[in-house]
Amino acid sequence: HGAPFYLFLYENEAEIRSLKPIFADMEANVVATAPADAPEFDFISRFFGPLSGIPEDPVTGSAHTALAPFWAARLGKTSMTARQVSERGGTLRLSVVGERVMISGPATLYMEGVVYVQ
Numbered sequence: 001h002g003a004p005f006y007l008f009l010y011e012n013e014a015e016i017r018s019l020k021p022i023f024a025d026m027e028a029n030v031v032a033t034a035p036a037d038a039p040e041f042d043f044i045s046r047f048f049g050p051l052s053g054i055p056e057d058p059v060t061g062s063a064h065t066a067l068a069p070f071w072a073a074r075l076g077k078t079s080m081t082a083r084q085v086s087e088r089g090g091t092l093r094l095s096v097v098g099e100r101v102m103i104s105g106p107a108t109l110y111m112e113g114v115v116y117v118q
Contacts, residue, residue: 005029005049007066013037013044017085023050031063041091042080043071059090061103068094068101
């Protein structure tokens, strides 16, 4: 999304899942995160981007470029599995390699087309 965002750390997954933002009152994009309840995930998140025209993004790679080093420092590991718990939701596999974050996971085809360049 490119726009700056605030990062809010919550104590548990239930708090993240229960968030009901009033988008009209938000003055910044927000990523909320907490440790995951399920053992297959290291942490969970939600991204609210009303300033980017996206009330809640289903899965946000750009936010995870900040979340990965944040959680790597807290958990003492460089490879993690995250779950974004939006309505659609999505799983991201993350690796912090130096100053880079490698992101992989399942994807959904959004658009297909051809671009002509002269």
